[in-house]
Amino acid sequence: MKTSTLFLTFALALLIGCSPKKVDTKKYCDEIMQADRDFSAYSILHGKNAAFVKFAAEDVTFLSENTYPLVGLKLLEERQAKRSDSTYVLTWEPIYARAAESGELGYTYGIWELKIKADSTKNSKGTYVTFWQRQSTG
Template sequence: MHRIYSFLFVVLVLISGKPRSSAYLAPTNKASVAVLEQQLRDADIEFCKQTAARRLDGWMDAFADDASILQNGKTVSGKTDLRRHYEPIFADKNFILTWTPTHAEAARDGSLGYTYGTYEAKSGNDVSYGMYLTIWRHVNGKWKVVMDTGSLLRQQPQ
């Protein structure tokens, strides 16, 4: 678990170096941060719903133009390359991906946040379970995914 927090810290430091407009200067009181965190959780739930309903298009709509993923020891960046990466996965009509956020946290300035939780990936009779971490950036009034990664549970439920 310590590794995921270390990774998250490094990614947040790197992403926070991007230029931000003054529009990101959001309220910093606890109530406002709680509202931002609920918005993040809602965005993640809607991301899952749109993926279920619209498959690849629903999945891709959640990503920022400069988003990246970390998967199987490699990085894929940018919406064009991400779409190319995910097309064969979503082309499998039996593939179903669902997830549930278990935690959401937002930066006090409202510019960044992250969610993590559990996922289930099915394809035919094959089912795998894991955990995911998604980092979000507030873009034009919407939360957009800027980094997504996941890992399989070592012990898959029976």
């Protein structure tokens, strides 16, 4: 009986010790939410084009309606350079973030707002999703 109890105790300890530990991703989610807010603040101060270029990774994939995906920072820079952003202000506010346990990948979604400087009756709102990948710079 003593051997059975000892074996059972050892087996349970082994199972508990080998079970995956739940990683608290709140810190990563908070960091991603802040990065998204910083991205929007940069858009307010410097324009949407500059913000998208500054916050994009080298291997960025940019999706937009009625166009093929734009892949790579160079193509994004070229596209943004061709489009004026001086007549409007684009802002957004993340409302949710999720991160991988490693903290390397995550996403946010929220509400964007486009404010037309000359005619506020043409303002618009919508939803967005942004995927984030941790870079070597943070």
